[in-house]
Amino acid sequence: MTVAITRRVSPRFTECELTHIERIPIDLEIARAQHAEYLKTLEQLGCEVIELPEEPDLPDSVFVEDTAFILPEVAVITRPGADSRKPEIETIIPALAPYRLLVHVSAPAALDGGDVLVLGKKIYIGLSTRSNMEAVEQLNCTLEQYGYTVVGALLTDCLHLKTAVTRVDDSTLLINPSWVDSSHFQGYDLIEVDASEPFAANCLPIQGKVIYPTAFPKTQKRLTQRGYDVANVNLSELAKAEGAVTCCSLIVE
Numbered sequence: 001m002t003v004a005i006t007r008r009v010s011p012r013f014t015e016c017e018l019t020h021i022e023r024i025p026i027d028l029e030i031a032r033a034q035h036a037e038y039l040k041t042l043e044q045l046g047c048e049v050i051e052l053p054e055e056p057d058l059p060d061s062v063f064v065e066d067t068a069f070i071l072p073e074v075a076v077i078t079r080p081g082a083d084s085r086k087p088e089i090e091t092i093i094p095a096l097a098p099y100r101l102l103v104h105v106s107a108p109a110a111l112d113g114g115d116v117l118v119l120g121k122k123i124y125i126g127l128s129t130r131s132n133m134e135a136v137e138q139l140n141c142t143l144e145q146y147g148y149t150v151v152g153a154l155l156t157d158c159l160h161l162k163t164a165v166t167r168v169d170d171s172t173l174l175i176n177p178s179w180v181d182s183s184h185f186q187g188y189d190l191i192e193v194d195a196s197e198p199f200a201a202n203c204l205p206i207q208g209k210v211i212y213p214t215a216f217p218k219t220q221k222r223l224t225q226r227g228y229d230v231a232n233v234n235l236s237e238l239a240k241a242e243g244a245v246t247c248c249s250l251i252v253e
């Protein structure tokens with residue numbers, strides 16, 4: 001059974017962190033309704049959805065992806081780069097403990113889960129405003145015993161590595177080559193986003209389907225033309241907070 005750990009939208013969601021986009025009004029009720037649809041999609045794809053209670057004082061806490069990443073052997077609890085987000089890990093630790101041995105990164109390392117792209121035994125960390133080389137070094141030490149190599153990848157103009165590139169399947173990545181150097185990913189089949197849809201590189205493959213925003217029809221066509229079966233979700237209000245489809249769940253296979 002695939003488990004998806006999620007968290008309800010905070011009542012203070014409209015006070016979210018923003019780095020690369022302008023603040024525009026967010027409708028909290030629409031954000032909550034869209035989040036509920038996202039959870040329904042996960043359930044329809046066969047996930048057991050765990051919904052953690054809302055965090056009244058943590059605006060970005062719906063974006064649980066940033067608090068951890070999960071490998072077959074262990075789960076790594078991150079140390080989020082934004083101070084407002086550091087307390088988010090406290091309730092993620094007991095939520096993940098039943099599923100995996102937990103390991104941690106510690107200061108001076110900073111790491112958002114959105115910067116972590118796991119491709120087999122190679123783990124890419126986006127060197128962003130949120131994640132640093134100390135995290136790469138610590139993870140290399142911690143995860144070497146399980147056979148992983150951890151490398152940093154420079155980003156330009158986007159929040160997280162997974163804003164710029166995500167896995168579609170074991171051999172295929174969806175990428176915006178303007179935001180991350182595609183030469184990191186030689187050997188993979190790369191699907192480039194349509195140039196008019198720079199935020200289109202974030203997708204969530206689950207149980208043979210690809211959860212994907214309704215906002216990027218041109219890039220979606222590139223996925224469907226290659227035979228991928230897309231499950232659409234409208235996350236327009238969460239996108240105003242710089243969130244996307246991977247950000248709202250922690251997937252435990």
Ligand code: CIR
Nearest residue numbers: 016017063114241242243247
């Ligand atoms: C932040 O700036 O931290 C949030 N407003 C957005 C986080 C999105 N998370 C993700 O892409 N993994």
